[in-house]
Amino acid sequence: MTELSRRSGVPIPTIRYYIREGLLPAGEFTSPNQATYDDSHVRRLTLIRAMVEVGEMPIAAVGRLFRHLETKEGDEFATLGLVQYSLVRELSPSDGSEAMAQVQDLLDRLGWQVRDQHPARSVLAATIQTLERLGYDDVLGLLDRYAAAAHELAEDEVDLMLAREGLDNRAGAVVVTGVLGDAMLGALRRMAQEDVTAAKLRPARRKSATPRRKPAK
Template sequence: MRMTELSERSGVPIPTIRYYLREGLLPSGRFTSPNQATYDDSHVRRLTLIRAMVEVGEMPIAAVGRLFRHLETKDGDEFATLGLVQYSLVRELSPSDQSDANARVQDLLDRLGWRVRDDNPARSVLATTIETLERLGYDDVLGLLDRYAAAAHELAEAEVDLMLAREGLDNRAGAVVVTGILGDAMLGALRRLAQEDATARKLRPAKTARTKSSPRRKPAK
């Protein structure tokens, strides 16, 4: 397909596709002349994945580029490669002194028996979150930490099973990206819907929440 069709099928504007090509995020097509190239379904899938990372996951282009470079330079260690892909999905935080919070995160991981590498950036995210909750005076939220962990691990096991059911490292890495970004978005949306439902049940137990307006009936003549 030509770039025009690629743009139509992916929903990505042609100038943006050219930008992704220049930045190395999208592989080059097959050149039929110095200024013309053709593309295939793999380019459509890659563009769809990039859109998910940038628009839904709000990942910077530089982070997306790092992720794809990890895939291009993958070696025989599948676990390490998938780990690098997952780490690329975590937003980098400004360095700060989190020694106490980091120690608490390590204590939590030890108590749960989770096998997590020291360089996992999610450690820093959790440590920063703990510090922020304490600074805001919401220490009681930390009482839910074990319940958060239990729910997260149950979901992670199901996600990993889905990922490992796919053949090939590229397909598995794609599943890591999709569950990491779209899964986070889906989980966040469901959680907020559930919070509204739980609040309604506790504060308005005798009322049924209206989800949409009922059509007005015309008065009988």
């Protein structure tokens, strides 16, 4: 376990906690006080850290996800869907009938195939409702553009996921793109917003910026 801790960067008490909670399989015991661990344990620990530390998922939700993967009930589409659903933080509108209808109208207009139980439906409905209450209805004018950008990105993400062999590897790709992909997208979007804001509010500074030197021949 000391070596596993060194390779993964996860403290030994945390590893033991993950094993007790069923998030990490126990090692293969070679003696009453000694067990061996392999690369699969390192990968699992890396995945857990991504979900807990970056995705801020509760330990209980991570545990439910891994338990479902171990049972592998249902077909691959259903299983991968449940993996994705587990990454969505629950958020529901206070009175969601009208906002949920707006979400359904959007999906119908786009022609997207999204199951009724997808938790992102209620998240989007709650977000729409909040924007309207705050008086930022104009942001909803970007909804179709958000959807188009998301769908274009999803095409590439799903292709990357399907290029992997085996349900476990594909489920891992769903988690990674869902958690770390969201983190990358959020960071890039905020940096892009600053760049565009600077271009519009400080155009003179950009024009007067020192040009990059060409590499010497």
